[in-house]
Amino acid sequence: MTPILHHIPGARSFRILWLLQEMGITPEIKEWKIQDGSMRSPDFLSKSPAGRIPALEIDGEVIYESGAITEYLCDTRPEHGLGRAPGDPERIPFLEAMHYSETIGHLIAGLNLQWIFLRNPEDRSDTVVKIEAKRLAATLAPIEALLGRQDHILASGFSAADTMYGFSLTAAGRYVRLEQFPNIQAYIARMADRPAHKAAKAMDGERNFPGKDFYEVEA
Known part of the structure; x- marks a missing residue:
């Protein structure tokens, strides 16, 4: 049976779309919109209790949270070499990548709320956006240093750690000027030049939520 990916174009479910393409798996895509309330429906909440994407229907299961989906796909399809099993020397950095990428994602989500999803823009807090943008930049600094030493998140080469981080680092560029992080930009x-990434972008669809490419935070 063809897997079903519950997806919003331009959102973190792209991580899973990209990973599936790296594995040669093309899912059916069920597209959702944040603004229309459909993600609070009983049907969607039965798949993702927090009303967030991604959720993936595969192997007779429904899995939510991109880190959990990534670990499951890597564990059940080890022939692709995209995960790191218990006992592997890179197991710890692989697991750290699953969670640190969500630390970055959490800060991006908070800034998305402030800049994009508040119904009344006057409710935006200048203090909050300044602090969160600085915190986001601080999370990028160790990744910048890491990528000065190696080409991928794991020293051995491309892995699902890259499909997790790749989206987070790209999305961070909406709130942090990436020119100060040349290793991240490179x-x-x-990552964008990988065939599977290009294929996933072709399937991603047009972003269906509002927003600008960059939000300047005044010092």
Whole structure:
């Protein structure tokens, strides 16, 4: 049976779309919109209790949270070499990548709320957006240093750690000027040049939520 990916174009479910393409799996895509309330429906909440994407229907299961989906796909399809099993020397950095990428994603989600999803823009807090943008930049600094030493998140080469980080680092560029992180910029370009990434972008669809490419935070 063809897997079903519950997806919003331009959102973190792209991580799973990209990973599936790296594995040669093309899912059926069920597209959702944040603004129309459909993600609070009983049907969607039965698949993702927090009303968030991604959720993936595969192997007779429904899995939510991109880190959990990534680990499941890597564990059940080890022939692709995209995960790191218990006992592997890179198991710890692989697991750290699953969660640190969500630390970055959490800060992006908070900034998305402030800049994009508040019904009344006057409710935006200048203090909050300044602090969160600085925190986001701080999370990028160790990744910038890491990518100065190696081409991928794991020293051995491309893995699902890259499909998790790649989206987070790209999305961070909406709130942090990435020119100050040249190693990250070069990494994003390398990832975008992968055939599976290009294929996933072709399937991603047009972003269906509002927003600008960059939000300037005044000092």
